[in-house]
Amino acid sequence: MKIIALALLASTLSGFILSHHMGGQGIWAWVRAFCEAATVGALADWFAVVALFKHPLGIPFPHTAIIPRKKDNLGQSLAAFVRDHFLDPQQLLDRLKALDPAMRVGQWLSQPEQAQRLSRWTRQSLLPALDLLDERAVKAALLDALRSRLANWNMAGTAHEVLSLLTKDGRHQVLLDESLRQLGGYLDSSDVKSRIANMMTRHAEREWPKLLKMVDVVKSVDEISAKLSERLAAALVTELQDVLQEPDHPLRRDYEKWVGEYIERLGSDPDLIHQIDNIKQQILEHQHVQAYLDSVWRDIMQLLKDDLSSEQSTISQHLETLFQGLGKRLQADDALRDALNQHLLESAASMAGSLRIGVTEHITRTVRNWDEKHLVRELELSVGSDLQYIRFSGTLVGGVIGLLLHALVLWWTAFSG
Known part of the structure; x- marks a missing residue:
């Protein structure tokens, strides 16, 4: 294009010279007028076009090389334009609100081919991540981090908080009631009574063999043991029923006192806290525990890899069902859709402010650094x-x-x- 413009200038200049050479009369006067003015116009516009980018003929005329000289201003103007017209928070929020992104996501996910594509992409993305996690150095770092967190974990304090929550408003009494019911049913079982009778007989034979032979002459020892076990079980069941029916039973008070004192000790007794911490450290440092953790890690990683490597991946199928179900739920549930849209709008508003500053600075800095x-x-x-x-x-x-x-x-x- 420069060559064509230069050729056009050369032709007008040639016409101007030729018209002068021909005397400049008649038709040549018109040729001279045209070529003279055309040459001036061509040179003037050449100067104007070149002045935008550089100094014409390398001469630093005033107000030339405008773009290089105004490069920083250009970057600032471009950044301000993007900031004000593309990253204005209110405009972004208005467009997002009209777009109803939650509904669009729901429509997209509810399509089986889209849910399948997304689940397949997730499966293919997880495999490299698992390979990374299974690297010896990464695995060692993760396990070390886990052991470090467990080593610094205040186990007694956590137990104190959890048990305090579980015993709030007498919840532990409900646990005691259920335990007593289960124990009562267990003791009232004929099999249990039979085992108790046999245990009593074996103990008597071991401790008082001669006395047992004399008693057996009068009455069967097995019969005596069966009756004793029956009465013992009946007495225990009766006692358990009394505990269940009496809110202020001594056993309940003892249980309440013991639980309360133990929970209090978990939060304040240095000896108990130290004892629990020592047990925790011994468990963590035990070689069998470490070997067990390592084997569990290997089994889990291999199981995940085998499943994700298969085209009939169970995880992928579950993800596909999950995505499709989520899409249908988003379309049908107005409250869920409104909540998601609200969260998206709030996130977009927060991001827009950060982006305005970051993008503006990035554009300005980038243009400033251009050669x-x-x-x-x-x-x-x-x-x-x-x-x-x-x-x-x-x-x-x-x-x-x-x-x-x-x-x-x-x-x-x-x-x-």
Whole structure:
């Protein structure tokens, strides 16, 4: 395009020289008027176009090389334009609100092929992540971090808080009641009574063999043991029923006192806290525990890898069902959709403020760091062809104006004469 513009300038300049050489009369006067003005127009527009990017002929004329000189201002203006027209928080929120992103996500997820595609992408993304986690160094770091967190864990304090919550409003009494019911049913079982009788008989045979032989002459020892176990079980069941029916039973008071004192000790007794911490440390440092953790890790990782490597992955199928169900739920549940949209709008509002600052600074800094020659070259390649058309237009418009001026001069001469 530069060559064409230069050729056009050369042709007008040649016409101007030729018209002068031919005397500049008659038709040549019109040629001279056209070529003279066209040459001036071409040169003026050449100067204007070049002045945007560099100094014409390398001469630092005032107000030339505008783009390199105003590069920083250009970056700031571009950054402000993006900030004000693309990252205005209110505009973004208004567009997001009208878009109803939750409904669009629901419509997209509810399509089986989309849910399948997303689950397949998730499965394919998880496999490299598992390979990374299974690297020896990464695995060792994760296990060390886990052991470190467990080692620093205040186990007694946590137990104190959990048990305090579980015993709030007498909840532990409900646990005692259920335990007593289960124990009563257990003791009232014929199998249990039979085992108790056999245990009593074996103990008597071991401790008082001679006395047992004398008693057996009068009455069967097995029969005596069965009756004793029956009575013992009945007595225990009766006692348990009394405990269940009496809110202020001594056993309940003892149980309440013991639980309360133990919970209090978990939070304040240094000896008990130290004892629990020592047990925890011994468990963590035991070689069998470490070997067990390592084997569990290997089994879990291998199980996950085998499943995710299969095209019929169970995890992938569950994910597909989950995504599709979520999509249908988003379409049907107005409250869920409104809640999700609200969260998205709040997140977008928060992000927009950060983006406005970050993107504005990034654009300004990037343009400032651009190489001037590279910037000029890129802009010339982008808009240079259109700028050359300005030179074409200047040449032609200048020539036409030259003809008009020449015609005006002839008319004025004729009118004056």
